Amino acid sequence: MKTIARTLMLSALLAAGLAACSGSDVPSSGSNVSGDRPAQSTARWQSYARAADYPGTAAEDAFIAMRDGVRIAARVVRPSDAEGRVVDAPLPVILTINGYNSRLIGDVLPSTGYFVQRGYVHVFVDERGTGSSGGKWESFGEVSHEDFLEVLEWIDDQPWSAGRVGTWGPSYMGITQFFAAKHQHPSLKAMFPIVPMGDAYRDIVFTGGQINAGFIPLWVGLVNGLGALPLAALQENPLGGVDVLLDHVTQSLLSFSVGTVGEALLGTDKVYDGPFWRARSPLEVADRVQVPTFLVGGLNDLFQRGTPLLYEALKGHTEAKLLIGPWTHLEGSFGGGLPADGVPSLDAIALQWFDRYLKGMANGAERQPDVTQYLYGEERYVVEADWPHPEARALRLHLRGDGSLSEEAALPGEASNRVLQQPVNGLCSMSASQWTAGIIGLLPLPCATDNRITELLERTYTTPPLERDLYVNGPIQANVWVSTTALEAGVVVRITDVSPDGRSQEITNGILTASMRAVDASRARMLDGQSIQPWHLFTEEARQRLSPGEIVPLNVEVFPSSFVIKEGHALRVSVGASDLPHGLPPLPDLIRGVVGLLTVYSEADYPSHVVLPVVETVPAP
Template identity: 35%
Template sequence: MTSKLTTGRAGIRRGAAAIATAGLAAASLVAVVPTPPASAGVGKAGASPQVPQSPPLPQSTQYSADGWKARPEQYDGMDIERDVPITMKDGVKLLADIQRPTRHGKVVPGRFPVLVQQTPYIKTVLSLPPINWALVKRGYVIVTVDVRGTGGSGGKWPVWGEPEHSDGKSVVEWAASHNRPWSDGRVGLFGISYGGINQLFTASQRPKGLKAIAPAVPMGDLYRDLVGKGGRGYLELAPAYLAAVSGLGILPNTNLLKDPATALKNIQEHWDAAAGNLKMIPEMIQGGDRAYDSAWYRERSPLTYVDRIQVPTLLMGGEFDAFQRGTPMLYQRLSAKGTPVQFINGPWSHAIAAIPAAGVSLPGVINEPPGVKLGELQLRWFDHYVRGVPDPALDRRNKQVTYFENGANQWRTARQWPPADVRYQKAYLSGQASKGRPGALGTPVSGTPDTVKWNLFSGLCSRSTFQWLLFGGEFGNGPQKIPCMTDNRYNDQSGLTYDLPVRGRPLRFTGPVNAHFTVSTKSRDSQLTVRLEDVGPDGSAIQLTAGWLSLSMRELERGRSVVRNGMVVQPWHPYTKASQKPMPKNKPVTVDVEIFPASWSVQPGHHLRLAVQTGDFPHLFPPFPQLKDSFGGDVKLWHDKTHPSWITLPTQPS
């Protein structure tokens, strides 16, 4: 059954904010893949039916940045065909909604380029106007698919596993087939979060017809970016997320009235899969196999496959995003192998970065680069790389990184990440730090060890709680209205701090940071949470970035770490069960804590603060075996000539 939507501009504007907020709340952890309608089965390319071709594109008008502006809309409405089945190689049927352009209430005949998004968050939500409206009205067909084991699709949800990778390839080739009377054979992928992640899996399969992708806020490494940062469990979201997606799969879907037998069969199958997937939650908490990195996580990590991607890739990340670590790594790998790529990394959380990627504009909410309308950037990308519209200015930006320097509040560009002007410098811990009394950060000065008291509930009200809730509460009176959610001065009292006063010129840095500490503890294990903060003249402490480590997971693989001038600047830990080893009682050992990348300019009169605690609750919580070994695990932080401790900063000229 086809329903026609021909809502005019006024209606769209009235509903935009409400739908954007509700839809993005479901979509911000999403993977969305558009899929064409009609017959079931993955179609093979064949003779094209005789249908009219779409009209030529209207000329775009110029705008300030580089002579590009979104071309005018060609069509005045959108048709949605719901619950179109697509059969996978193993016989499982995925359901798709297909959005096509209309004029005066009638579907426009002809072949169009196709954009696919794949989601576990119920495709119906992501095919509501105004989401995708701008693309459809400019001559794209949108195919939105419920991934295997979710929504109205059959099968069992593989939690990003290999069946989903193969499904993506099948969906793209189905959409590109000339058996689809509305497809011209050219396909792009788009989507946010989950929908960005599975673009990377799909593109690595190199499906026929795929021309370009635009993943927004995707992860790179499931374990290190999300589930097990520092070898600790992501208590705040990972179990709840697993339960939420599994729960969505057993809700009644739009296919229930049309084909109740199949819909009920799918719900039962989803229920069975949910029961199995939810067993992972106690397994993580109790220190089972899922508490450690393994082949299971690597299968579900885009960085495992990214070197196989050959199509142009537009990456959008957030400097306060849940995937703050992984998205820049994806850019590095794509750029190094010569794949056409651009990377925009803004001062955004997960939800805020998702808004322009959904093609929705909320003025005043998004901090955009000068001369760039993020909501139109995907259109430009797909017009050039999918449609083939010449765009020399976009070609010249290949490998460009556009990033926001916080503190200076300026957008900057570079041709690599971290930028080429970065120089790594050590800042040593010194002085005697105690609660409420900072030690020093700068040149090495000997001192006796400081003691970081074991506090499992440190971080309870901090930037971590705000950031790692993913949506961050930016809409309305959210958590950001609670002072301690954005000002860490209160949380700093739960550990120790070391301050570096900034005088004369700003202290600028961009990239990941390593904290190389000499530590000891009487316990078999303990944890470190390491934060970098900008302390203003008023005493406010704004968290720039952070890193985490369970001391029993301290083993370092130098060959996989990033080393510059003999210094480890981005450590890599195996986080496997085999690499875990208890701390020797009261014996100093060296550890390296990976602090996630940031770009910041600490202004004169401010201080760069290193804050060290043992907890980050509720964001992270050690599995029970680690917790048992950590009780009472005060950590001595050494900083003398024999046992130095420092951070390695990626500084830039000021």
């Protein structure tokens, strides 16, 4: 498209001209505010490897008494010599706090042996109410936060600890790192969270105000399945272990898990953002994290939104780095496909990080690139100076009545389009794989790479084939004007890459319940005077109920991505009414909007459009 090409060129010239006039970098939304970190757009990855110091490992169980008498279980893995003798010397410690089962997790993760054989003690801890730990599980609740501080103090007192601790682990084990770090314990020196969540409500549990029906039941089942078996407690004391098992079933499973999920489905106060979800959100404590932190995220991860926000929250006050790969949650947990394009394996990156900050080795870890992202379309990793991209400029594309997508605004009286409201579309899409943590993606389904089946029940808006590459990097906002014949509606917006043969590859998406549309403008992310990432309130007080036929604007948050629509391909925006299993409305909302007709408007008075953060130049290989 010539107009898109002109916009990109003018944006680049404008940025260059302003920089030349000021004699310094131009501040932009999301730019580094610390003032003391050099731009690293020219940094390149350096490989890192170190031979093992010890040939073996040895594991033992331990129990840590908490302030209230509850015992927290730990699995301590230490290096051993060729004869199997445990190395009796103080060493730096890697701490992993999980909610599954340290007896299972600690003994099967290949990274455990990799770190331990290179001179670390690896301590795996069962969060309260899981594995062999006593007490009640409350999913990252504040009682557990205090436990994490006591665990750090216990590690400090052990003869095998050198008093320097780093935290490591994916998913659950990445989230707990922030709640341990918030205490600023002097022995905690570094973090390596892999695919962690940032905002419990918006990232995962109630995306857009709808229950994540794909991952949350799966995850709760996993915690209560694996975490219910107190293997270490049973071995230590069979009768005591049975008591722990019964507590897990009655307190953690029946009381907390079933109760919380049931309340959400029935539409109680758990469907709204508030203290319960804030206490479980790492973003709420990121300002208290003071240690060097290396973050790993995925473009199709469950926490696609939250991980880069955590990087942004940290980078102004501590050393922080961000690596985003082409991963679902399962793939991202292990850094699937690495090493690639000069980027080392996750274990090699983590080893260099811990060697630098726990062992004090001058190995250049701090000089590795600050931000590394995979680019869909280019199908490779690139190094960028920062996130959000400091050179991004806003490009507005309008949803036209004829199904086109263009920079030209809609005309008065332009046609609108209708979508059938139903709760089950999306089951055959890339989104279904993403929001089941990658499990559905393991099946050889053609709809995982082609959204045309899903689009049969949606309305699509497509550019002509592009005349030059279009590089998009960052959050995306869709502003869609709609009405419904029902009392409620959900709106799903997908961004796809349409290849010359017609295949529509979904890149990212967003979802929003219409009555939850209220935003806090003061917390929205702006770019060139336009909002590209809304902040929805998701409170009961802010809820705005619909009347049939009422035309309302919905600011749909489409999760951030990095991609290039290649010359000859087209960019598509698809608008639908559901995205199962990503989103399922709570029962009261489902009843109000289960069937109806959703109208998407495209005219001068109701100008539906998307705002994209575009960058002029794709980094060279």
